[in-house]
Amino acid sequence: MTPVETAAHHWEGQVLRLIRDRENHVFEMVTPQGRAALRLHRPGYQSPVAIRSELWWCAELARAGLPIPAPLPSHDGRLLVALPGGLHASAIRWLEGEALGEAARPFTQPLPKVLDLYHALGALLARVHRATDALTLPEGFTRPRWDRAGLVGDQPLWGRFWEHPSAGPDQRATLIRARDALRERLAGETGLIHADVLRENVLVNDRSVFLIDFDDSGYGFRLYDLGTALVQTVLHPEHPQLRDALMQGYGTTDTSMVEAFMLARTLASVGWTMPRLAPDDPIHRSHLQRAVICAERVLNRA
16 A cells, blocks of 8 residues: 555545645545545654644644544544654544635635635734633653744754855845844743645635644744744735734734744745755745845835
8 A cells, every 4th residue: 555545544544535635645535524634744843742832732632623624533543643663643633614815826715705714813912812721731841942043043953044046145144134133022921833834824714714734733832833824925915904804803003013034934935945845946935035025125124
């Protein structure tokens, strides 16, 4: 059997299709317990104990009534299954909905509807943060840290973005200037965060929004969740309206800090591309350009 067939067997499932191939391979699967998303975790990205911590957190959020997909136990009760060759697999319950959008593509719904959804997303992030603060984390719980060091330290979680080989001298200087400014500026409440609130990770069902894919979740600044939710729209003309709707839903008025965290995410995304994409992939260039434009806007506004 292939690795995905071996994994599906642990849930007595049948794989229907590949959904996503980024950090993990994610498949739609049908099981006796219903539809599920089957994940084959990329070796070396998150440790087994970190994945189990993520699954515990999502289970607790779902148990608290939040629109978060709960993990689905395998037929022998495990949430994380070790496979031959060092792979690990997990499954989460299926949530019906369509992605809020896709990177680099315009929204398909009218702007007033999208603004309502961003307001709802902000409110959902606030609920996630409040519900998380009410939890008692189990012994051994561990997740990455999206703190100052993880974002703009000497060894950021996603790599030293200012050393991107495709960056020109002027771009590199701007990235360093942004890094140094954010080292002084980033502040605020911290706790467990989703850390990857891209449009692909927000499902929409009518006027309700669901949050999926906690693979990058960790400890960090709470407003970083808002920054990640805005990074894909920073160059869009409707960005200020989307930002304001998201902030109103969350309950913050700190525009400068939200945009500082948005800049932090554009920088991290530059680092993310380096070990993952082919040298000639156009995303390198587009992410560098976005980061430089965002840096100039945010730093010049300070």
